[in-house]
Amino acid sequence: MTKVFLADDQGLVRGGFRMLIEAEDDLEVVGEAADGAGAVKQLLQRPADVVLMDIRMPIMDGVEATRRLVAAGSPTRVLILTTFDLDEYVFAALKAGAAGFLLKDARPEELLSAIRNVAGGDAVVAPSATRRLLAHVVQSLPGEAAGQHDDKVxxxxxxxVEVLQQIAxxxxxxxxxxxxxxxEGTVKTHIGRLLAKLDCRDRVSLVLFAFEAGLAEPRAARSPQPGS
Structure with a gap:
């Protein structure tokens, strides 16, 4: 069973997620918190496989909660839930160590798939949402970032580089x-080498690196497919 923790300040949202998740045979909700501080406290005592982390919460937001979990070496992987009006926070959360993100208006099957992917160690979360959101997030990247990555590039x-641009x-x-x-096996080999050479922990980190290093731009992102 994949253990899922819910961190959201809205009780109705947590209730909806719990009903959806617990209807699946391989997923179970093991805890809830209405703020980031409560989530960190519980997860450090009893880790879950995945935490669905809202960004905007009282006492401690999702970015700081993610940062603290990662800093403490928690095995719990963070899946950020977001909306377009919080782009700068999403970027901060990914930099802090979140395994991926999902838009709050995602379809139920997308959420369930994202949970399973993140629990399995994969950072490929809702590719269509990733394409759209990164095109907005990149606007908040620091202007001097590209030069800082020249040595690694x-x-x-x-x-x-071609594979990295495709990932981005x-x-x-x-x-x-x-x-x-x-x-596909060759693609995986290239991705493994990229992770090692760029000192990135996962695919999300590779995407962020590509944008920061100036190897990818919003206009290069693929347009969402019908129904995405």
């Missing part, structure tokens, strides 16, 4: 393989 091969555009491994004419 020099370590990459031309092919690795929201492409899945299968889409990257098709676009760059390589096997």
């Amino acid at each position: 020099q370590l990459l091969t031309a092919r690795e 555009a929201g492409a899945t491994n299968a889409e990257i393989a098709g676009t760059l004419y390589m096997a």
Whole structure:
């Protein structure tokens, strides 16, 4: 069973998530908190596999709660729940160590899939939402960031840069393989090398690096597919 913790200041939202999650055979809700401080306290005492973390909460927001969990070495992976009007906070939460993010208006199946993906160690969360939101988030990136990554960029091969740009555009491994004419296994190998060379912990970190280093821009992001 995948253990899920709910951190949201709205009781109705937590109740809705609990009903959805507990209807699944492989998922269970193991705790709730109405603020970030309560979430951190409970999760440090009894970790979950995934915490659905709202950003805007009283006492301690989701960004600081994420930062504290990561700093404490908690095994709980953070899935941020957000809306477009909180773009700058999403970027901060991802930098703090969140495994991914999901828009609050996501379809139920997207939420359930995201929970399972994050619990399994994957940071590929709602690619369509990632593409749209990163196009907004990039506006809050510090202007001097690109130069700070020049040394690491020099370590990459031309092919690795191409793969990184595809990841930043929201492409899945299968889409990257098709676009760059390589096997999916080769794509995974390139991603592994990118993680090692750039000292990134996951795919989300690679996307942030690409934007900060100036290797990707909002206009390069793929348009959402119908129904996404």
